[in-house]
């Protein structure tokens with residue numbers, strides 16, 4: 162399963178890109194607004210410069226013609242733009258047209274398997290089922306991911322499933338187990354995925370143990386060198402066997 166970042170914040174995107182974990186980026190109008198983006202075209206170019214892989218940008222129009230126009234315009238910003246289109250009748254029409262023009266699409270706000278099947282058949286490159294928002298309604302968001310993964314596998318549908326509306330690390334792990342191709346993850350959750358209290362405690366203990374040995378002791382130990390020369394019984398006068406300390410490797414060294 163690939164990891165995308167669900168963010169329009171260039172600082173967050175750059176940080177996660179440096180970790181080497183990102184396969185793409187998803188944005189939506191809420192995320193663009195939260196990141197203070199005023200020129201989405203410029204923002205997309207900057208994001209595409211930091212992350213290899215698709216950069217998802219969502220249309221604002223609600224009619225098919227408007228969505229198609231916006232999609233064509235977004236696609237000119239970068240060859241890696243994927244146009245995000247909401248799961249409506251107009252959205253399906255737009256996906257169908259943009260797909261014919263070779264423009265990548267992601268049908269968003271998918272909340273049922275029926276919607277996912279329609280989006281795939283219209284030609285969506287990706288669909289985005291919203292796990293967290295289903296969980297919010299006491300529905301099982303992950304069950305939808307499993308259903309869609311089963312259906313797409315049985316019918317050899319190439320549309321990829323992006324598990325979206327991810328709220329915590331367990332969502333990411335469960336999405337991977339459920340067969341999502343991609344999880345799009347907020348920066349905060351990516352950070353949470355890094356951390357484990359036993360990792361922190363382990364680092365602290367290693368450093369404390371090492372620090373407990375005095376600098377002079379370390380210097381003496383290092384003076385003694387990493388190699389100790391030992392006379393090995395049976396070696397001739399013309400030979401001496403050196404044993405690499407710790408590595409257990411022997412080498413005959415002529416005088």
Ligand code: G3P
Nearest residue numbers: 167293294325326327345
């Ligand atoms: O990828 C969709 C995401 O941005 C929505 O997340 O947490 O607002 O449901 P959320």
